[in-house]
Amino acid sequence: MPQQLQGLGGVTGMSELFNSFVQTVRLFMRDHPQLNRLVKGEEHSDRMIAWAIMDFLSDFASTPPNLGYFSLEDLFAKHYQAFALRGTVVALLQSLSMLQTRNNLQFSDGGIQVAVSDKTPQLQSVWRDLQAKYEQEKVQKKVALNIEQIMGGVGVHSDYFFVNGWFGL
Secondary structure, three states: OOHHHHOOOOOOOOOHHHHHHHHHHHHHHOOOOOOOOOOOOOOOOHHHHHHHHHHHHHHHHHOOOOOOOOOHHHHHHOOOHHHHHHHHHHHHHHHHHHHHHHOOOEEEEOOEEEEOOOOHHHHHHHHHHHHHHHHHHHHHHHHHHHHHHHOOOOOOOOHHHHHHOOOOO
């Protein structure tokens, strides 16, 4: 398959899982040269996606309660792939909307108005929706991880286990 259809080879020095997640983010964002009509090539480089992953991991680690640092591998082991994807995309869209805002240009001369397409409101709408879901999920995951660490990874049966748990023995 040609290089342009596969995406780039990834960020050097990173794990196979990390590089594969970079491509997963690219697939989710549908950021491929053949799909970008207004942008030549890809809108986000592999390095930019890697930055967004690191930004997501930093945000997750710094949100109270402080449970330590979780690598991408740690989160995948807990089946938090969709959560990691959402957090990474939020970081990418925030960065992209800042770029769009900074490069917005409206010009008028002699009754002729020219404006570079401003996608900022649309981007902000999308990332706000994703961020709201991400923030809610982040709190839930932190609470669950906090409880898991407190209990040493071992659960406790509810009182209903003792009432209903022995039927059929």
